[in-house]
Amino acid sequence: MAQARPPRADAVRNRQKILAAAREQITLHGPDAGMDAIAAAAGVAVGTLYRHFPTKTDLVGAVVTEHMERVATDAEAAHARAASGSKAMDEITAFIGTVLEASANDHAVKAAAHTLGAAPGTTEPEDRATAALASLITAAQADGDLHLDVTVRDFYLLITTAPTDQPPAVRARWLTLVLPGLSTHGRGAAG
Template identity: 70%
Template sequence: MTQARAPRADAVRNRRKILAAAGEQITAHGPGAGMDEIAAAAGVAVGTLYRHFPTKTDLVAAVVAEYVARVADDAEATLARVAAGARAMDELTAFLGRVIEASVTDRAVKAAAQALGAQPGDRADEDRAGAAVAALIRAGQTEGDIHPDVTVGDIYLLFSTAPTDQPPAARARWLTLVAPGLTSQARRAES
């Protein structure tokens, strides 16, 4: 039985450059961003781009998958800070802010993915993010800061309704206004 060979360093580097350029080009030009322009922005030959991503749908799916992996990594790092003693509500609020800011630039990529019907194939990163967010919520509920009825679905609802088309000050204000709705304190005030 032969072992799979690790990708060459230049292939890994080229893939990273292509994904970064694709994200930038799609953000700037929407789903119509051309593969030639993406290759040029990445500093690679078009053939190199097509070896990594045979179709634009494959490329856009990989860009979306990379975004989901970054969110999952951030969620797990946030959970690790809570495990080390940070307050869950503070960390969850900061996490929300980071994801919303990342979504500002990734909004066009997500639109392109929808337009092209691109679906990232591996749900492992989505599952990792969901598990970490669920654990953050439970930690905040245990601390008494997060209301007992808050769910991962509520956090995803916040992500989907964030004003990513607004300037940074408006996004920060939105987070300031909605975050207290997750707390036990705000709910006691309603009663």
């Protein structure tokens, strides 16, 4: 059986340009951004766009997956730091703050996720992020810093309902007010 050839360099570049343009166009025009406009913004022919992404759902799904890959990497890095001696609750707080800021600054991902009705645990990167966050939660609970009934779903609920359309100071205040509800130490631990 012959091995598949790796994609040509120009095909890889075109895919990256299309994804960047899709993020930009969805940010500017919402999930209804047209495929023609995305192709034009990427500097590729519409046929090239459709060769990479046969449907708009495929394109939006790729944008969401790209974002979730960054979230998974961040969650795994936080877990690794906690496994090396950092306080798990500090890592959870920093991770949630990072996700909050990334979501606030990447409106394309937020719009795309709502368009697809995306839910946690539907892609490999989401599974990785969930596993890393679950390990952090278990460690913080073992340290006595996090209530025993707190789950990964609770953190997904916080992330999906966060005030990402508000200025940075409001988002920071929201985090200061919300995280103590999960901590066994109250506001002093998270604020």
